[in-house]
Amino acid sequence: MNLSDPKTFLAIKDLSLAARTIVDGFMTGLNKSSIKGPGLEFSQYRSYQPGDDLRWLDWKMYGRSDRYYIRESEVETNISVRLLIDASGSMAHQDGEYKKIDYARYLAAALAYLANSQGDATGLYVFQEGGLFNLASRQDFQHLNRLFFHLESIKVKGEFTKPVNYKDIYTGSRKKELLIFITDLYQKKSEIIDLLDTLTALKNEVIVFHLMGRNELELDFKGYSVLEDLETGETVKIDAASSRKQYQEALSAHLSSLRTEMLDRHVHYRMISMDESPDQALRDFLNQRNKLRA
Template sequence: MSRPLLDPATLSAIKDLSLVARTVIDGFMAGLNRSQVKGTGLEFSQYRSYQPGDDLRWLDWKMYARSDRYYIRESEMETSISVRILIDASNSMNHRDGPLAKMDYARYLAAALAYLAYMQGDAIGLYIFQDGQLFSLPSRKDPQHLSRIFYQLENIQAAGKFTEPLQYKQLFTGERRKELLIFITDMYQQQGEISGLLSSLAALQHELIVFHLIGKNELDLDFAGYTTLQDLETGKTVSINSAEMKKAYTEKLQQYLAATRMQLLEQQIFYRLISTDQPLDKALRDFLNQRQKSLT
């Protein structure tokens, strides 16, 4: 029987972010038994639900302790890395599509990824780009640290412009061991500041993944009842009340998205565009399927 997908607007009614993360990952794990997904960093062995008669030696007791459910680990791949989650919390992340802001989707996605990395035994760090500053929780792998990350994610308030380069020092002082950097952003930039940061991070030769969040109303230019839009960070307004404008917007948007994707791929940065109306467990499965194909 198929499992209902986890609509992000529905999840927004759950105030406990750790519960959101467990709910999303439980749905995600339910889909892993249909397709084995592996990849460097956030490496997943194949799981399936325990069935009577299964060899008890292959029960994943850590998974049971965390989810209160029995899973069989069908293959094993040793991995222990530092996963650093970077979140753009500048004011443009307050953009809404219906009841859900990009910032909300970012916090749910980050919480799910942090919980998943924790279950694998990876160290997790959190870095928040907000109002010109950089908040950081260096990578650790203990339950208390995961709780701290959930707390910070719950309390993020998108504000101001993107972080000033002067604050980046903490990003370049990580350990020398292998790291995975996951950057969640809407890629809104005024002077190439995000592209510059990504180039600098790519030079560290760690693995870098970018989740580019975009509202469905941005993709479709569907702002019913409005004739002008205001930039959340600059305050500038633009008219959207003509068919010609919508056609030009759509063409430029597609060119921009294609150029962004190519620019990042040329720097060996894994890129994934996500519309904020997409269910989170589906977004994770699609991401890992795409990632697996790119690694084979």
């Protein structure tokens, strides 16, 4: 099994099994890395070495991966993890064999599985046209399976959720939450940035995973000369060969502006290309986040 290829994970139709496979790959690659901070929180897992105190073996991790891990430090946390999924029409953008929403649901499932394994409550918001789906945060495997079901049921269409539907955000749990937003950051005006302002105003820690297709990054659409906006239906003609340099310069400026906007709002940001393995994306991000928090 080639775990460096995202197609490996997306070919697994059972979302629970895919999540476990991603997390097992993440944990295997983690080894001596140290991840700290509220939500998804632990001090260190490492491989068992002869002479280690057997009291610190993590038997649940053994049951999932058939490998022995020592959990070096237990850290208590009562911060729930809330996954936010952009289900607007632009998330139907396809690169190769799969769409952004496919990558989003598998990445979210892995994060939920990891959080639940750490003892964190997990919840879900799905931002879809005409409303906001809300699954309250809980910590047990029955709830985790319910969350997987709702991830599998997501249908993308239309524009991003309008602020009038945000009432559940304001009336939810009073506990501080770690909010992980998986989105392509496509917005007509500033609706997603405005949402981030709302989320950070509630004193939650916010992480944004920004999904982009490799074909978007390189303006490589395999001979197509007309592109369609998946939310508005508007079309534009392109000549990729003559426009690529100008496009990539504009994209670079756009991404730089996004990073600045995230930094200004104290939002953790990472752009993920969909040809990147989910477990590697997760590992790189958590290591980066740990360095920032050190």
